[in-house]
Amino acid sequence: MRVLLTNDDGIFAEGLRALADCFHQVTETYIVAPDHEQSATGHAITMHRPLRAEPVKMPLTPDIPAWYVNGTPADCVKLAVESLLPDKPDLVVSGINRGANLGTDVLYSGTVSAAIEAVILGIPAIAVSLTEPEEPYYDYAAEFICRLAGVLWQRGINSDMLLNINVPACHPGEIRGVAVTRLGVRQYRNAFESRKDPRGRTYYWLAGELIDTEDGDDTDVSAVKSCKISVTPIHYDLTNYGLIEDLQNWDIKP
C-alpha cells in the first residue's frame, strides 16, 4: 500500500511526525504538507501565484520522501498526486490535526479538505484529529490509524471512502471504544471579540465559546464527549436530495 500523509498544521507538526513514525515502518510512505500552519483554510486552492515544492528531510524519518509546499492542504494533495509522487497513492491520511474537527466545523477544516481532495482525485482518504488535550497522545492516535489502515486495506477500500476520525482528549487507558457516528452541530457564542487598535479603531477577532447542542447520542460530538473514538463516513456531495422532487414540482420557468 502506498500512503500519502499531509497535515494542515504544517510540515513539522507533531501529529504528522506521529503518523510518519508509524506508517513508514509498515508501508511505502510519502509526505507533502504546507510550509506553515494552514488550519481553517477549508478547501481553498492557489491559482494566482506559483506553487513551490521543496524536498525536506523529516527529522526522525529522513528516509521518507517529503516536500513542503507554499500552499494549502488541498494544494498539497493535488500537487502530490499529479506531480510529485512517482505513482498514485492508495490512501491519503490527513492529520493528526491538533484539535477536533467535529460536526459542521468540518466545512472549515483544512485537515478534512485535504482528505476530500484525495477522494475527488479517486483516492480513499482518512482525516484524523485529536481533541486538544493538555497532553496530546499523538502516538496512540497514530497507531490506531495505522492499524485501521491495515484492516481497511485487507477488506478492500472503495475509492470514494472518506472517513473523518476524531480521537478524544482522554488518556489512552480511558478510551471506551470506537463509535461509528454522523456529523453533529457545532455552534459558538460571542464568536467575535471586538477590540480597539492603538489608533482607536475597532477590530474583530474570531474566537467564541462552544455552545453545547443536544443533537442525539449518535453524533461525533457525543462520541468524543464519552471518550470514544468517533469514525464518521462523510462525502463531498452536498446535494439536498430531499428537495429535488419538490423543486421539480415548482416547475420554475426560465
Ligand code: MN
Ligand atoms: Mn490544523
